[in-house]
Amino acid sequence: MRLLLIEDDDRIAQPLTEGLGRYGFTVDRVRTGAAGLTSDSSPDLVLLGLGLPDMDGLDVCRSLRARSPIPIIMITARGEEADRVAGLELGADDYMAKPFGVRELVARIRAVTRRTGALPAGPPGPGAPAAAPAAPAPQQLGPLRIDRRTRQIHVAGREVALSPREFDLLAFLAQDPGAVHSRQQIMDAVWDPHFFGPTKTLDAHVAALRRKLGDPGWITTARGVGFRLTVPGEPASAIPPETPR
Known part of the structure; x- marks a missing residue:
């Protein structure tokens, strides 16, 4: 599964990228809102920081949602209720206040993709049903x-x-x-x-x-x-x- 991480803080982005990689995710990281809006990485889900250097992450969320149903999880130090409500009302699918663990983030990613029905990018093509994973044998x-x-x-x-x-x-x-x-x-x-x-x-x-x-x-x-x-x-x-x- 391919993720787009929009986050300018290396102290957050690097551990997240490494940690998510251990769980099998491919992470494309950009540092600005503009780069996130023009990215051609075709992600399955966006992890969006709010304190970006060029524009507010809420504006990025609004722009992304206006043109795509892609799942969005906001990751931010803004933990006030008003910020969470604003993010969710603008179209974010989930909102995580820092600090948080990678295992929790992975669980949120999986929950959001189940809830939204998001499919991984690439073959078998748009709209194709996802193959059910085989139950692991004992x-x-x-x-x-x-x-x-x-x-x-x-x-x-x-x-x-x-x-x-x-x-x-x-x-x-x-x-x-x-x-x-x-x-x-x-x-x-x-x-x-x-x-x-x-x-x-x-x-x-x-x-x-x-x-x-x-x-x-x-x-x-x-x-x-x-x-x-x-x-x-x-x-x-x-x-x-x-x-x-």
Whole structure:
């Protein structure tokens, strides 16, 4: 999915571009309202800052909406109710006041595109129905079964109750079992690139997973680097990665 980010502040734009890229989005960034209005990037959704150097973002929103039904999410430090109301009345589909996390923004993008029925740019052409994504098949790693569709896991046929974050952590490690994932990679993917809490929260979740899975050998530590998921008793090289579907 292609996004157009209209934002002049590098301190905001660069982390957003990098963070959204990790979620599979292609981000085209411009710094001014004029550049946003003349962009030929054919985006599927616009992320619009309001404090632009050449014109007010509200005027950009008005101009965009006058000529296109493209979804627009405003991202701004203006958090007053009057600003939010003005943006929404001018045609914005959502309004996010800074600061916010990339994970929340991704959730808002997905919600807006579902609500507006926006389709990704490019083939199969304008107006073509979007293909429904295939439901992911459960992943089996030795006695461990991970069902991402239902967010359930079983070990040797026994269902194990995990918190949402514990499940996300396990599912992330299971994408490439046996591979070492750095602490930063895990924090960015499972928490947020802008998470500012204590890093020990990762260790606490790993400890909880080891306990609930019934064997600390499921998640091993690569000292000074991070963690890997392994099947106890099997070499890491013998564990195939999840098959893309």
